[in-house]
Amino acid sequence: MEHDMSSPQKNKKDGRIDVFFATPGGREDRWRDLVDAAKKWAAGTGSRAAFESALNETTVIEAFHGYPGPSLMEALRDRADSDDAAGAAALAWRIASALLTRSFRQHASDWDPHSDISSEVSDVLPPALGRATAARPYFEVLIVTGAPIERWASIAAEWRRLRRPQDEFVYEPVVLGTAEDAVCAVMLNADLAAVVIHEGFGYRSRHDAPVLRSIVDSVAKKELSDGSALRLARVIHQSRPELDLYLLSDRRVEEIAGDPAADIVRRIFYAVEELLELHLAILEGVAARYETPFFDNLKKYAERPITTFHALPIARGASIFKSDWIRDMGEFYGPTLFLAESSATTGGLDSMLEPTGTIKRAQDLTARAFGAERVFFVTNGTSTSNKMVVQALLSPGDIAIVDRNCHKSHHYGMVLSGAQPLYVEAFPLTEYSMYGAVPLRTIKQALLTAKREGRLDRVKLLDLTNCTFDGHIYNTRRVMEECLAIKPDLIFLWDEAWFAFARWSPFLRPRTAMGAAADIEAWLRDPASVVAYEKQRAELGNDPSEETLLETRLLPDPRKVRLRVYQTNSTHKSMSALRQGSMILVKDVEYHTVEQQFKEAVFTHASTSPNQQLIASLDVARRQMELEGFGLVANAIEVALAIRREVNRHPLISKYFRVVGADGMVPAEYRPSGFTDFLASDADWATALRSFRDDEFCLDPTRMTLVCGTAGYDGTQFKNLLANQYNIQLNKTSRNSVLLQSNINNTRSDVAHLIRVLVEISREIEERLASGGEGERRSFAARVKSLMTDVPDLPNFSYFHEAFRHDAGADTNEGDIRSGFYSAYDAEGCEYIPLHDKEIDRRLQDGPPLVSANFVIPYPPGFPIMVPGQVITPGTIEFMRKLDVKEIHGYDAAQGLKLISPAALAKLDRVKPDYSPSMA
Numbered sequence: 001m002e003h004d005m006s007s008p009q010k011n012k013k014d015g016r017i018d019v020f021f022a023t024p025g026g027r028e029d030r031w032r033d034l035v036d037a038a039k040k041w042a043a044g045t046g047s048r049a050a051f052e053s054a055l056n057e058t059t060v061i062e063a064f065h066g067y068p069g070p071s072l073m074e075a076l077r078d079r080a081d082s083d084d085a086a087g088a089a090a091l092a093w094r095i096a097s098a099l100l101t102r103s104f105r106q107h108a109s110d111w112d113p114h115s116d117i118s119s120e121v122s123d124v125l126p127p128a129l130g131r132a133t134a135a136r137p138y139f140e141v142l143i144v145t146g147a148p149i150e151r152w153a154s155i156a157a158e159w160r161r162l163r164r165p166q167d168e169f170v171y172e173p174v175v176l177g178t179a180e181d182a183v184c185a186v187m188l189n190a191d192l193a194a195v196v197i198h199e200g201f202g203y204r205s206r207h208d209a210p211v212l213r214s215i216v217d218s219v220a221k222k223e224l225s226d227g228s229a230l231r232l233a234r235v236i237h238q239s240r241p242e243l244d245l246y247l248l249s250d251r252r253v254e255e256i257a258g259d260p261a262a263d264i265v266r267r268i269f270y271a272v273e274e275l276l277e278l279h280l281a282i283l284e285g286v287a288a289r290y291e292t293p294f295f296d297n298l299k300k301y302a303e304r305p306i307t308t309f310h311a312l313p314i315a316r317g318a319s320i321f322k323s324d325w326i327r328d329m330g331e332f333y334g335p336t337l338f339l340a341e342s343s344a345t346t347g348g349l350d351s352m353l354e355p356t357g358t359i360k361r362a363q364d365l366t367a368r369a370f371g372a373e374r375v376f377f378v379t380n381g382t383s384t385s386n387k388m389v390v391q392a393l394l395s396p397g398d399i400a401i402v403d404r405n406c407h408k409s410h411h412y413g414m415v416l417s418g419a420q421p422l423y424v425e426a427f428p429l430t431e432y433s434m435y436g437a438v439p440l441r442t443i444k445q446a447l448l449t450a451k452r453e454g455r456l457d458r459v460k461l462l463d464l465t466n467c468t469f470d471g472h473i474y475n476t477r478r479v480m481e482e483c484l485a486i487k488p489d490l491i492f493l494w495d496e497a498w499f500a501f502a503r504w505s506p507f508l509r510p511r512t513a514m515g516a517a518a519d520i521e522a523w524l525r526d527p528a529s530v531v532a533y534e535k536q537r538a539e540l541g542n543d544p545s546e547e548t549l550l551e552t553r554l555l556p557d558p559r560k561v562r563l564r565v566y567q568t569n570s571t572h573k574s575m576s577a578l579r580q581g582s583m584i585l586v587k588d589v590e591y592h593t594v595e596q597q598f599k600e601a602v603f604t605h606a607s608t609s610p611n612q613q614l615i616a617s618l619d620v621a622r623r624q625m626e627l628e629g630f631g632l633v634a635n636a637i638e639v640a641l642a643i644r645r646e647v648n649r650h651p652l653i654s655k656y657f658r659v660v661g662a663d664g665m666v667p668a669e670y671r672p673s674g675f676t677d678f679l680a681s682d683a684d685w686a687t688a689l690r691s692f693r694d695d696e697f698c699l700d701p702t703r704m705t706l707v708c709g710t711a712g713y714d715g716t717q718f719k720n721l722l723a724n725q726y727n728i729q730l731n732k733t734s735r736n737s738v739l740l741q742s743n744i745n746n747t748r749s750d751v752a753h754l755i756r757v758l759v760e761i762s763r764e765i766e767e768r769l770a771s772g773g774e775g776e777r778r779s780f781a782a783r784v785k786s787l788m789t790d791v792p793d794l795p796n797f798s799y800f801h802e803a804f805r806h807d808a809g810a811d812t813n814e815g816d817i818r819s820g821f822y823s824a825y826d827a828e829g830c831e832y833i834p835l836h837d838k839e840i841d842r843r844l845q846d847g848p849p850l851v852s853a854n855f856v857i858p859y860p861p862g863f864p865i866m867v868p869g870q871v872i873t874p875g876t877i878e879f880m881r882k883l884d885v886k887e888i889h890g891y892d893a894a895q896g897l898k899l900i901s902p903a904a905l906a907k908l909d910r911v912k913p914d915y916s917p918s919m920a
């Protein structure tokens, strides 16, 4: 049977509770179905049996949620039992409305089973409005108990009695009695902010949860079946580390508290003690995440009557609101923006360059949220974050293994630092004119070659992009472990510009830099790891061949590893931060050795006039994700799956467009799970999860490559069409595709709009082909062929010219990119040759070699096809000549390619710099 894990509809019949990829929208759909069934029953076109069946389905899942809760669900059942079709329809409608509009968070009447007695059932449910402004933020608390089910209502009532008017937040308890149900609730209920676990709960849920079981049974059945609160806490923490955990035990609390594993628990209580203490602790725990030290202070600052006698005339808005000529700017942005503008570093506003107050505290809270040891806020995008990390960690002559296809900030970072990039290539996706990610074998080979050549000590950094623009996610843990097996102190820089949100998905988190670093750290602490390492060492023998090392899943020596992990992210790309808001996350046992260098990097790159609003937005973006990130990311994934499903299954759209699945984006050799697509008929949850867990690369479902070449559009044309005619904006394009990205802001209405537009465009193509005759059809086919088949091969990095290779190894390609870069400053030493000039072909054939004087980066695809000092090969020229894009950074078509002249190369100082350790 076809089994679509993205569709809530498919899982309806079996009463399953583990429908994790269809969370928020799936729930809405279930309620719509229930309302429909009730209305049909009331109108005489349906039946009570059909309503009861829908009600049973809904009741199972609603048990994991605070609203509507048992008494409203019970009231619905009572109306069915008493054959009250109209009453059932009215109540179902009212509950569904309260859920969709989220009004239950403010309106007590939404919780009252009887307040609808006289209300009418409207024909349409109100649209989901998103969060209304609540007087007090609302959340839910999971209570896992060993008490019999008959006592749950009174347990919940006891919790509700603790509410006080002065509480900053309000919450509703969700009472459950087994470990399986608790794990499901944690995965399905995005409103949970805390979990209270009493000892003595059961293990098996009474509901069906085959996928959950296949996962939980294999990883934690043994751990969980003895009803240990601490073990359940550990499993929950692995899925959602942001949740506050509280344990309640009526024995051995001191013993539990002394267990080192209990550090994930916020507090441990003796069960018979005052519940009020626990209530206060829960509120305090949420307040700790709600706190935004810098933003809070900025708000206070804006309210103070301050007179300024320094720079920044727009501060307080005086220069704007008093002006006849620029007042519209003030009206557009509103006065608060200007009240919150300041160039002061006093009054609680702190200094970005040397933070000690609210910025420092905001950074520390962010480190906690991401599982890092420290965080730097950056106000000039990840373009700057990357340069800062590269500058701080590398010295002239150090070698860094770098994905040649990475963002240009890394390449420029190498120029600035004087480090030598050893370029490694990602696997090509020639069909779509894009690159994937760098295979681990390639990275290991680079390290092993450097080792063979006696230069491994010079290799300091591995610098990769995770996930890539197009959605390739590394197996970060495996990459780091295997590299550390070859070089135990290698530093990792993961550019997660697009991936900050992934921290809040249990499926994606293990594949983030910090998620993997935490797992490696735990592995390093486990005494079994040394045994595993020693066993592998004995098996490999004393002098394993390179091929053996390449073929083996290597384990590092836990006693030697120095774990040094850096992550940069464009917070503004996937969280609610203002543009250019970015962060550097650090988890480095040797940080003290580079601390001063980091300060220098901050001093080098950070503006001395950072933007207050931007810093505040980083603070607030963190708060949001810690409190609702799980649900927002689940929604983004669900939106993506809906797009994938609708595009690929729509009879008209799928004739001209398709979203590429994992099988198209990740070659089979890197996908041993066999996972093909989020929609494929043979895909199921277990395979998808295996892919997320084990495959060398998996695909971020929220990044969708939409092929438009089959509709006769190149990527840029299609992007412009969507933007100009349909108000749909997207970012990246390739020769024959555009990249759609779902985000925490997207709604199902956005999906509907996109689908409607694709139907319209497909219909136009269809009509044009039908009415245009054979000529039209032939030219369409030719255009499609040219876009989809006649694609240029992607040129690999060739090599640096001898003049820039200095002491480079015979079999590795690193080079002195900095000297190459500065050669371009010598105008006399540079020459220009037009791309299509015969001279290019002559030089390629007979020499002297063509050596690029600068970076040449075409958009799309956006990777440098030439870097300074690189020897240009026929493949690169062919690619450039075939490339029909207008925007090529570093290339002026009127002048031609900028090259370092043979004379200048000859003159270059051949005295090789000394990179011996004492000089580095």
Ligand SMILES: Cc1ncc(COP(=O)(O)O)c(C=O)c1O
Pocket (backbone or CB within 6 Å): 380, 381, 382, 383, 384, 406, 407, 409, 465, 469, 495, 497, 498, 570, 580, 582
């Ligand atoms: C992989 C990667 N890293 C870094 C950046 C630069 O980030 P920002 O735009 O925040 O400067 C980008 C921008 O697109 C990117 O794709």
